[in-house]
Amino acid sequence: MQITVKTFAQTREISKTPTLSIDVVVDSDTEATIAHVIAQLRELDRNWALALEGSILTAKNQQLCDSSTVLSPGDEVAFFPPVTGG
């Protein structure tokens, strides 16, 4: 299942990957979740493993979500550090 991954701020700098299209691979009887994406990205390389350490926020289609959120093909998933606007 193809999805788009985006990163921002420190997560973008550490992963060195602002955006990436990946194929989330899950068993046929399992729903793909944010947790699967995280696990797969961690395996990609050391930068991704570092980028996804600590308290990272996640969004699906531009809405905050958590690691159990279920994904559909074409979803946009974003990873970023706690926000500091205001």
Next chain:
Amino acid sequence: MQITVKTFAQTREISKTPTLSIDVVVDSDTEATIAHVIAQLRELDRNWALALEGSILTAKNQQLCDSSTVLSPGDEVAFFPPVTGG
């Protein structure tokens, strides 16, 4: 001891006296206070007696004060209802 009395809002309307110069009369061994002024005004007429009933605020020389505040000749004493600005 001559002082100036001022009234505002409902107190002015009920007393029918926006301003008044009065001679506060006290025993020679007593300090004149706001309480003496109130007692003297109540005796003046029924309007004053009504105007000074209930919760009335007092100011001496344009500063909020209470009935025990001591007066000096020439002081400006004001009586008015609780304020409702803002």
Next chain:
Amino acid sequence: MFAYIQEQDFDQGELYAQLQSQASAKTIGNTGAIVTFTGLVRDFNNAGDIDGIELEHYPGMTEKALSTLIDKAIERFSLTSAGAVHRVGRIYNNEQIVWVGCAAAHRQAAFDGACFLMDMLKQSVPLWKKEFKGDNSTWVEAKGSDDAAALKWMSER
């Protein structure tokens, strides 16, 4: 710091600019937050519809009481500046009545300063409101909730 009592309407953008420029002049770069409050005439109340309000005040004392209150707020909340304007006379529905503004290093102090000014103004500045409709007018009674709001600040320190 500024404290104006006036009949004419005010421009809140100009008051904001004045506050910001005073705050910068005093402590350049130390102002991180500015909070403003504007009070407007609402055209209804518990007694029914009104055309507007009319404010009586105690000339001389009003200005002093407002200045004193602003100085207290600046000291208590370490504000980099504060200001207020209160109109008197006839003010029609939807018009502006009062403005307060507080500048501070951090947002909580700016919010607290503005709340404090409004709560205490309703307690210590000699202004009295009448509601009018046509030729009839009625004094607005002081509210117990306003007393409670002011008491909160007095008991906290």
Next chain:
Amino acid sequence: MFAYIQEQDFDQGELYAQLQSQASAKTIGNTGAIVTFTGLVRDFNNAGDIDGIELEHYPGMTEKALSTLIDKAIERFSLTSAGAVHRVGRIYNNEQIVWVGCAAAHRQAAFDGACFLMDMLKQSVPLWKKEFKGDNSTWVEAKGSDDAAALKWMSER
């Protein structure tokens, strides 16, 4: 309601006028209070002097998150209108960063709405701040006190 994300500076007087006119259009005469908050760049911080800040954001989500937040504030505090503007990109010392405004029938709702918007904005709108001086820049870490301020609103209802 309005929610803008923009690089250019804003005129707080114009934003106030826009908010007031929206509030009047919707519920004429029912707005008795307008509170505004403006955040500015302070030129020092725990790490020493800075030239300014640089804000990164998540285009698309930022606008949506800010709009959603404003809708929540309007509903929760029965506001007659609310609006916000957040700048992105490079912003120098003493310049304006963010503005929120809330109009309501009574003053407490307007104050609460503006506090809520600022507290929650620091929690749910995808914006990230870097402080820069010359060619060096450092990410600003999220503050525990900001989390606590936002949590307060979540636990109250």
